[in-house]
Amino acid sequence: MPDQIDLQLAQRLIDEHSTLPGAMLPILHAIQEQFSYVPAEVVPLIADSLNFSRAEVAGVLSYYHFFRQQAPAKHVLQICRAEACQSMGSEALAAHARALLDSSSADVTLEPVYCLGQCGCAPAILLDEQLYGRVTAERLAELINRRTS
DSSP: OOOOOOHHHHHHHHHHHTTSTTTHHHHHHHHHHHHSSOOGGGHHHHHHHHTOOHHHHHHHHHHOTTOOSSOOOSEEEEEEOSHHHHHTTHHHHHHHHHHHHHTSOOOEEEEEESOOSOGGGOSOEEETTEEEOSOOHHHHHHHHHHHHO
C-alpha cells in the first residue's frame, strides 16, 4: 500500500506559494520536492486554491516532463535527450539503461530530461541528483551497480 500523503502539509505548501506570479509551477515544484512526485490527491487542492479546473492542473503536469505523477523508485536515473546529447549517443545510452534495468533487480526509475546544461560533456546523466558527463555504456553500468548494490 502506498504511503499516505499528508494533505495538510500539501495545503500549507500550496498556500505558501499561491500568491507568487504564475503560482502553479512553484506549487508543483514545492509539492514534488516534498513528496518526490505530485500525488493525484493533491491536484484538487491545487485546482481549488488557484481557481483552476482539475483538468488544467493535470494538463500542466502532463506537459512538463519534469513532474512525476507516480512515486519514483529508490534511485532516479535521468538521461539527457537534448540535441547535443542525442548527437553523442544518448538514445543508445537510454536503450542500454533500459536493458540493464530490465535484467536486474535494481530499484531505479529511468526518466528523460531535456538538457542538463552539460552539452560540452555529452552524453550527460543525473543519477540520484549527481551529474555525470561523457557517460559510456560501460560507465553507466558501473554507476548503476555502484549506486544500487
